[in-house]
Amino acid sequence: MENFDINSLGIALALLGAALAALMAGIGSAIGVGMTGQAAAGVVTENPSMFGKVLILLLLPGTQGIYGLLIAFLTLANIGILGGSGDVSFAQGLLYLAACLPMAFVGLVSAKQQAKAAVASISLVAKRPDQFGKAMIIPAMVETYAVLALLISLLAVANIGSIAI
Amino acid sequence: MAVMPMQRIGIYALKNRRKQILELLQRRGVVEIHAGKADPSVFRQTDTAPAKARFENNTNTLQAALEALDKLEPEQKSLFAALEGRTPIALTRYEETVRSVSETLKTASHINVLWKKCADNRAEILRLETQIRMLEPWMKLDISMRTIGTASTSVFIGSFPEEYTEEALKAKIAEGAPDVDGVVVEVLSTGAQQTCAFILCHAAAGLKLETFLRSIGFTYPAEPSKRPPRERVQHLQSRIEKLQAEIEAAEAEIRTYKALRGALQYTIDYFAMRIEKYDVLGQLWQSAHVFVITGYIPAESAPALEAELTKGYDAYVELEAPDDTEDTPVLLKNNGFAAPVEGVLESYSMPGKKEIDPSTIMAVFYYFLFGMMLSDAGYGLLMVLGCGFALAKFKNMEPGLKKSLKMFLYCGISTVFWGVMFGSFFGDAVTVIAKTFFGADVTIPALWFVPVDEPMRLLLFSFLIGIIHIFAGLGVQFYQLARVGQWKDAVFDVVSWYLLVGGGIVYLLSMQMFADMVSLPFLLPAAVGSAGAIAAGIGALLIILTAGRDSKSPVKRLLKGLYGLYGVSSYLSDILSYSRLLALGLATGVIASVFNQMGAMLGNGPVGVIVFLFAFIVGHTLNLGINVLGAYVHTNRLQFVEFFGKFFEGGRRKFAPFTAKTKYFKITEEK
Numbered sequence: 001m002e003n004f005d006i007n008s009l010g011i012a013l014a015l016l017g018a019a020l021a022a023l024m025a026g027i028g029s030a031i032g033v034g035m036t037g038q039a040a041a042g043v044v045t046e047n048p049s050m051f052g053k054v055l056i057l058l059l060l061p062g063t064q065g066i067y068g069l070l071i072a073f074l075t076l077a078n079i080g081i082l083g084g085s086g087d088v089s090f091a092q093g094l095l096y097l098a099a100c101l102p103m104a105f106v107g108l109v110s111a112k113q114q115a116k117a118a119v120a121s122i123s124l125v126a127k128r129p130d131q132f133g134k135a136m137i138i139p140a141m142v143e144t145y146a147v148l149a150l151l152i153s154l155l156a157v158a159n160i161g162s163i164a165i
Numbered sequence: 166m167a168v169m170p171m172q173r174i175g176i177y178a179l180k181n182r183r184k185q186i187l188e189l190l191q192r193r194g195v196v197e198i199h200a201g202k203a204d205p206s207v208f209r210q211t212d213t214a215p216a217k218a219r220f221e222n223n224t225n226t227l228q229a230a231l232e233a234l235d236k237l238e239p240e241q242k243s244l245f246a247a248l249e250g251r252t253p254i255a256l257t258r259y260e261e262t263v264r265s266v267s268e269t270l271k272t273a274s275h276i277n278v279l280w281k282k283c284a285d286n287r288a289e290i291l292r293l294e295t296q297i298r299m300l301e302p303w304m305k306l307d308i309s310m311r312t313i314g315t316a317s318t319s320v321f322i323g324s325f326p327e328e329y330t331e332e333a334l335k336a337k338i339a340e341g342a343p344d345v346d347g348v349v350v351e352v353l354s355t356g357a358q359q360t361c362a363f364i365l366c367h368a369a370a371g372l373k374l375e376t377f378l379r380s381i382g383f384t385y386p387a388e389p390s391k392r393p394p395r396e397r398v399q400h401l402q403s404r405i406e407k408l409q410a411e412i413e414a415a416e417a418e419i420r421t422y423k424a425l426r427g428a429l430q431y432t433i434d435y436f437a438m439r440i441e442k443y444d445v446l447g448q449l450w451q452s453a454h455v456f457v458i459t460g461y462i463p464a465e466s467a468p469a470l471e472a473e474l475t476k477g478y479d480a481y482v483e484l485e486a487p488d489d490t491e492d493t494p495v496l497l498k499n500n501g502f503a504a505p506v507e508g509v510l511e512s513y514s515m516p517g518k519k520e521i522d523p524s525t526i527m528a529v530f531y532y533f534l535f536g537m538m539l540s541d542a543g544y545g546l547l548m549v550l551g552c553g554f555a556l557a558k559f560k561n562m563e564p565g566l567k568k569s570l571k572m573f574l575y576c577g578i579s580t581v582f583w584g585v586m587f588g589s590f591f592g593d594a595v596t597v598i599a600k601t602f603f604g605a606d607v608t609i610p611a612l613w614f615v616p617v618d619e620p621m622r623l624l625l626f627s628f629l630i631g632i633i634h635i636f637a638g639l640g641v642q643f644y645q646l647a648r649v650g651q652w653k654d655a656v657f658d659v660v661s662w663y664l665l666v667g668g669g670i671v672y673l674l675s676m677q678m679f680a681d682m683v684s685l686p687f688l689l690p691a692a693v694g695s696a697g698a699i700a701a702g703i704g705a706l707l708i709i710l711t712a713g714r715d716s717k718s719p720v721k722r723l724l725k726g727l728y729g730l731y732g733v734s735s736y737l738s739d740i741l742s743y744s745r746l747l748a749l750g751l752a753t754g755v756i757a758s759v760f761n762q763m764g765a766m767l768g769n770g771p772v773g774v775i776v777f778l779f780a781f782i783v784g785h786t787l788n789l790g791i792n793v794l795g796a797y798v799h800t801n802r803l804q805f806v807e808f809f810g811k812f813f814e815g816g817r818r819k820f821a822p823f824t825a826k827t828k829y830f831k832i833t834e835e836k
Contacts, residue, residue, distance in 0.1 A: 059794055066791060070752050073759050082762065133512025133801065140802045147745045147799075151624075154751060158620050 010093030011079055017100030018075035021153065025068025025107025025146075032061025032115030039119040043126040053125055053132050060118045060139045064111035067150040071103040074157050091165040099156035106149035114142035168522045169463045169496040171820075173487045174470075175201075176458040178480035183449075183456055186478050187442055190458070192256075192832065194824030195466040197494055200448035201459040208450035208457065213443040220443065223270055224436045230273035231429045233280040237416055238423050250561040251831040254431070259832065262428075262435050269425070269432045276422060279415040286408040286415075293401050293408075296388070300401075302354040302361040303386070303394040310389035319371025321364040321378060323385045329360040338364075342377040345370040434827035445823050461487070461820070463496050489518070496820035503528040505572035508565065513805050514815025519649055523641060523813055527804055530634055531572075534803055536579025537630070538749040538796035540616075541757060543591035544789050545580030548573055561831075576796075586613040587750070591785055592757025601765040602774070616751055621684055623747045631743030632670065634803065635736070638811030639663060645812060657711040664704030666736050671697025705730055739807045745799050753792045760784025 040058040044051050075096055079088050088096070121135035174196060178186055190196050200210070243249070262269075303310060306322065314320040329337070331352045338348055349365040366374050375383075390397040450457045462470065467484050474480040487493045495515040497507050503525040516522055539545065552574035556567065584590060588611025599607035616623045639659050646655035673679050675694025680687075689697075712729025713722035764780030767773040809815075825832055 056794060056798070059791070060798065063791070063795055066752060066756065067748075069759070070755050074755060131512075133509065133805070136512075136798060137802055137805050140798050141806075143798075144742065144745070144802075147748045148741075150748045150752075151744045154748065155620055155624070158617070 006090045007088075010088035010090045011081070013090070013093030014075060014079040014088050014096035015081065017097035017104075018072040018079075018081075020097075020104040021068045021075070021100040021107070022072035023068075024104040025071075025111065026065045028108035028111030029062050029065030029068075032064070032111040032118070033058065035112075035115040036061060036118045036122060039122040043122055046126070050126065050129065053129065054122055056136060057118050057122050057125065057139065060136075060143065061111045061115040063143060064107040064114075064146050067146060068103055068107045071100055071150065071153045071157060074154065075100060078157060078161050089165060092160060092163070095160045095163070095165075096157065099153055099160060101153075102149040103153040106146055110142055110146040110149075114139050114146075117142050167498060168516055169465065169498050169820075171461045171487060171493045171496070172464045172467050172484045173491075174458075174460055174462040174467065175483035176474060176480050177483070178456060178458075178474075178478060180451065180454055180456050182478050182480065183446075186458075186474065186480060187445060189473070189478070190445075190823055191438065191442060191825055193466075193470060194822045195470060196458075196460045196462050196823055197821055198445050198448055198458060198460040198823045200450065201457075203450035203457060207452045209452075210450060211447060213447035217440050217443050217447075220436045220440045224433055224440070226270065226277060227273045227429050227433045227436070229280070230276040231426070231433070233276055233419055234422060234426055234429070237419055238426075240426065245555070245559065248555050248559040248562055248566065250559065250563045250566075251827065251829060253561065253833045254830040256832055258431065259435075262431050265428065266432055266435065269428050272422060272425060273429060273432075276419050279419050283412045283415050286412045290405050290408050293405050297398050297401050299388065300390065300394045300398050302356060302359070303390075304398070305351075305353040306363060307393050307395070309391055309393060310386060311391055314365075314368060314371065317368050318365055319368050319374065321362075321375065321383065322389070323362070323378075323383050325360045325362065326358055326382045326384075327360060328355050328358065329362070330355070334360065334362060337381065338374070338377070341381065342374055345374045345377075348374065430829035434825075434830050437827055438825045441823070441826055460823070461494055463820070493817070494820040495817045497522050497524060499524045499528075501571070502575070505568045505575060506531050508568050508572070509801060509804065511819065512801075513809065513813075515817045515819050517814050517816035519645060520813060520815070521641065521645060521648075523809075526637060526641060527808070528575075530637070530808065531800055531804060532575045532579040534630070534634075534746065535576040535796050535800045536581075536583040537627075537746050538799060539576070539580040539753055539792055540583040540587050540750045541589045541591065541753050541792075542581050542584025543589075543594065543785070544753070544792070545577045545582075545584050547789065548577030548580060548793070552577060573793075583750075587611050587616050587754070589754045589757070591781075592754055592759075592761050594757070594761050594781070597758075597761040597765050598777075601777070602769050616747070617754060620747060620751065623750065624744060625683055625685070627743045627746035628740055630746060631740045631807070632666075634743070634808055635739055635811060636663065636667070638808045638813075642812035657707065657714065661704045661707035661711065662736070664700045665708065665733060666701075666704075668697040668700030668702075668704060669733075672701060705733075708732075739810070742807055743803065745803075749792070749795055749799060752795070753788065756788050756792075757785065760788060 036058045040054040043054050076082050079093075079096060118139040121138050124135045124138075125132055176186065302324070303322075310322055312320045312322060325334075329352065331350055334352060335348070335350045338345075338350065342348075345366055347367055347370075349363075351363040353361040353363060355361075364374070364378070392400070445458075462484075471482040471484065474482050497504075497510075497515075499507060499522070506528045507524055509531065510522075510524055510527065536545070552570045556562070556570055556574065562570075588609050590609055593608075596606075596608050599605040614622060639662060643655045643659040646652070646659070671689065672694050674685070675689040675691055675697065677688065679685070708729045709723070709726035711726065712732075713725025716722045716725055760780055761784075763784065764777035765773075767776045
């Protein structure tokens with residue numbers, strides 16, 4: 001252990017960040033779409049013609065998983081795991097990890113919360129199909145925060161490479 | 166681009182023309198019926214509920230028959246059936262249908278009887294099959310299951326709740342009832358936890374043996390058949406066959422009515438129209454010889470209808486402008502560019518009183534924002550081709566669907582535009598294909614810049630779009646207020662915000678610190694910045710002084726003014742909200758690139774090509790679906806929350822004319 005180079009941990013930390021983004025946002029979306037899926041299936045049993053409308057609401061909490069994937073992929077590309085040099089310093093690794101966290105945590109929580117709003121919207125649409133526009137906006141409000149987290153993670157991940165540490 | 170002006174219409178005519186006039190109105194579909202008030206000593210309303218209930222009953226009968234027919238003889242539908250719209254049919258068919266309605270109804274009832282018979286028979290078959298299953302363990306028995314013995318023997322036919330072989334059972338009996346001899350045991354079947362057996366002994370020992378058998382769990386079968394089981398099963402099976410034959414016969418008979426499908430559908434439509442008509446009939450005020458229809462009509466359709474009614478039907482038509490307190494319905498009319506987004510507007514709300522129809526200005530931003538969020542030339546092209554093909558091929562499409570497709574067509578064009586600007590064609594497909602399969606280094610140059618390389622630039626641009634969008638919303642509010650002469654409100658509520666937000670932004674752009682932070686390519690001179698700051702100050706002062714102008718007490722007014730100023734935080738969050746333009750735009754491109762790279766993993770060669778094609782088709786279909794959904798939802802959100810929040814409340818209802826709401830056919834004019 002004498003010639004242990006702490007910088008060799010950099011890429012591991014960065015990968016941990018990427019994995020967390022995909023993992024937690026993905027878990028959130030899986031839970032979320034599961035919840036809305038149950039509600040949607042219930043509505044479709046009663047009224048199969050509602051499938052189109054319900055499908056949109058059903059998919060709303062699924063976007064967090066995509067955002068997580070996006071951050072994870074961007075991180076992988078930037079740290080050279082998908083080809084290129086794997087030259088990431090310890091500090092940079094920590095930075096990547098930190099950059100991924102907004103998407104990871106906000107993705108997990110917002111997907112679950114958005115699913116709750118979407119389930120409520122699905123029952124709204126089941127009772128009043130003409131109110132689809134409003135029903136769609138309610139869960140989309142929750143998604144705003146996932147988009148903001150995505151934005152911060154995205155900007156951070158894209159720019160860490162240019163910091164010389 | 167506007168809310169159509171409405172007129173109140175009153176039609177007065179003789180009762181003997183009632184049917185004709187109602188049918189004319191239904192065909193024209195331009196009048197929304199609204200029962201006004203009338204003198205109850207002269208006019209009365211008819212109760213049409215019983216007639217409507219009867220029609221609904223008939224509709225249900227027909228619908229059930231149609232469903233039965235559809236199950237047996239599924240209608241041949243093309244893949245694009247949903248796009249085709251209702252079949253147009255000439256008005257002359259109406260009279261034909263009227264003549265054959267009772268016959269069609271009779272046929273429908275007959276089909277329902279047959280269909281019910283099929284269902285009953287199926288249930289009976291299920292019951293018989295259960296009986297057969299219950300008899301299966303007893304099949305070896307060749308005597309009646311109810312045999313209890315002869316004069317000199319006792320017979321026990323039943324089951325034990327355990328698995329025994331013949332020897333084991335014999336041994337058990339010998340052990341448990343040693344004084345009974347001459348016992349004959351025959352095990353008929355053994356299954357899990359059940360042994361069915363035939364046991365015979367001398368009549369004298371019967372009671373004793375039975376006592377013992379019961380002690381080890383012997384029970385008689387629940388439903389012993391009188392005849393030997395095999396015979397019984399044969400009998401049951403023949404009954405099943407008979408029932409099956411009946412089902413087949415009934416189904417075959419239903420199938421023979423295949424040609425009547427059209428008649429059934431048409432009759433359903435006929436009753437739907439009559440229900441609609443009777444609904445209106447119930448709202449009419451009628452005296453002994455005269456009836457009155459009141460309602461709303463778009464002003465542009467009024468003269469034609471008036472002429473038609475007065476000339477052809479001896480009616481007197483009265484038209485007048487509705488007053489402001491009335492709850493007039495709203496009908497929108499827009500050109501081909503703006504009309505497609507009417508559906509989106511409608512899903513929010515129809516414009517309220519004093520509000521303009523925002524479709525046109527909304528359409529411009531809608532297509533623009535949607536394109537920016539999807540921003541891929543390949544995907545845009547697919548949308549344009551798909552929607553364009555459907556619109557060109559299916560001319561008879563329902564208007565609502567047509568509008569949606571047109572909207573996505575325009576969105577697709579905008580998407581192509583932004584894809585070209587940002588150099589994205591199925592992500593980086595061209596680069597990846599060229600590199601993997603041809604060893605060439607090709608990139609499609611972005612006409613403007615590549616967002617992944619310069620996210621900050623796109624972020625700033627997104628904010629700029631947001632500011633323009635929000636200011637446009639404020640501008641509409643200014644116009645709405647100015648239009649009705651509320652100039653003071655227009656200045657206080659709109660101009661003050663223009664000054665505050667606009668001035669603030671100008672000031673920000675002149676600050677070195679801000680320019681460094683977002684790597685701004687330019688810096689406004691300090692003098693312009695100061696002017697901006699002064700404008701913002703004036704705006705803020707104006708808001709503090711006027712936001713609470715409804716209150717009388719000066720303290721309350723000041724507090725409300727300060728609270729009004731706090732609204733600046735909502736402008737901040739509104740502008741930041743446009744960062745989703747960047748986030749979603751990048752998401753499309755990056756995920757598309759992920760799929761391209763996944764496809765290219767196996768490199769060149771036959772397997773590589775197949776894998777690439779597979780990843781390309783599946784991946785891009787998925788990405789297109791998810792991102793179109795995302796762009797649609799978030800464009801709506803930006804329109805509904807950020808844009809409409811500035812000027813639009815909505816609240817009136819949509820114009821719902823008295824018309825033929827048919828399901829299968831569209832009745833065309835006789836002309």
